[in-house]
Amino acid sequence: MRITAADVPALERGVALLGSGGGGDTVTSAGLLRRLIESGREPVVHAITELAADTLVVPVGLVGATAAFTEKLPGGDEFGTAIAAIERWTGVRGQALMSIEIGGLNGLLAPVIARQQGLACVDADLSGRGLPRLDQFSVAATGRGVAPAALAEPGGQVVVLAAGSDALVERGARAFLASSGGWAAIALAPIPAGELAGHAVTGTVRAALELGTRALAVGExxxxxxxxxxxxxxxxxxxxxxxxxxxxxxxxxxxxxxxxxxxxxxxxxxxxxxxxxxxxxxxxxxxxxxxxxxxxxxxxxxxxxxxxxxxxxxxxxxxxxxxxxxxxxxxxxxxxxxxxxxxxxxxxxxxxxxxx
Missing domain, CATH: 2.40.390 (CV3147-like)
Structure with a gap:
């Protein structure tokens, strides 16, 4: 599924609806997606069935105070830094990206980050809606676990939460965010595409686009x-x-x-x-x-x-x-x-x- 300029309003409306009142204002992330498309680099989002089972998919996104994201914009390296940190820690290289959360601004960020990093983007996420905590991600619900997780904040600090319970990772991430810029890019350990159906909510990008299309079509x-x-x-x-x-x-x-x-x-x-x-x-x-x-x-x-x-x-x-x-x-x-x-x-x- 290729995301075009005509798709952005509907996709933005769809992820905003799925945010359930949370997930952050989508204006900034929609702007990033529009600029990417205007530069001639339309993102392509792949269904999990289009990937080889051994394709390693890195969940990525933004955590922390989403309002701070609009006030302290990314320098451009935060997501790449977080991905590189998790790759160094796990010793494997990601081949594709997926969002940690379809609801809100994170639902629009994954296609942008994937295109910028030269990686495939996968139609799945770890939330299926807007969720506030890392220990509520789908990988926590299935027992796979959130750790290890790498966070990179706009000031240049990077931390890897290498092990521990999901609640401990959540608490460690909040402590890091409180002492940094309020938000950070996060990357989790790569998941083989063949295992995503059991550990992620699949088809959510397409579902958000279809939901937003219907919502806009009904009019004011x-x-x-x-x-x-x-x-x-x-x-x-x-x-x-x-x-x-x-x-x-x-x-x-x-x-x-x-x-x-x-x-x-x-x-x-x-x-x-x-x-x-x-x-x-x-x-x-x-x-x-x-x-x-x-x-x-x-x-x-x-x-x-x-x-x-x-x-x-x-x-x-x-x-x-x-x-x-x-x-x-x-x-x-x-x-x-x-x-x-x-x-x-x-x-x-x-x-x-x-x-x-």
Missing amino acids: SPDRPALAEALGGRVLARGRVLEVSRHVGSSRRGSPGFGRGSVTLADHQDGALLRLEMENEYLLALRDGEPVASTPEVLSVLDHRTGAPVLCDAIRVGAEVDVVCLAAAPFWTDPRRLPMVRPRAYGIDCDPVVSQ
Whole structure:
């Protein structure tokens, strides 16, 4: 699948929707992708079946404060440095790249990095949506593990988290980010393409492009049935935001907590109150106090007029929005993996609500 200039708006909309209110603003990464295409270097994304089983695929992306990425732009060497560091540590050379996360800006970065590094790009990722922590990656859920992981920050520092539990790697990465520029490029150990079906969420780039294409095609201010049909999901509410509250969440496993909060809106259709619980992403929806949707399903808040997804840190009182629920990737509905992304994985005492 070749990504052209005409594909960028749809791909950007698709990864923003899958970010579930997190994953960072896609404007900067979309700009990088556009400039790459304008220079005549259109990226090609390969299905895993198009690669030899022994092709070594390196998961790459950006971790940390995504807002800092727009303020402290990459110098151009960070991703190559992280890839080289993981190759030195593992003693093997990567032949292709994949994203650590399809939701948000990371969903657009992998094709750019792969083209810049002269490597193939693979249609798969380690999240299938937006996720806040390294120890929630698909490789953690399957037992393969996150370590070793190499991080390179804009100031030139490089660290390899060589071993340890997934929680320990997550904690070590956060400590490194806190003492550096706020964000870093990350590269994980190469995974043979033949093993990706068991350890990654596959087909996510194409799925994001198709989702974004349908979302843009429905136009501005669509009615509820049209919006639900276009997105292949449910419209949970359409209304005006009445309240937004924010606070610092509780710490987990010795790590400082992410920002937490809730959003309340009144549904114009019947006056019901919908409350969204959020961390870096929207996690749980309650309608008049009753849970109606939750992670691992993807909850997205859309500006009612434009249809553009609204990030958790950007939602404000008075906004007219549509709250939609998109189906979870089948990878995460597997009972063996669901505990990694259910509400209790975020400290919310609620069973997951998963559509059938």
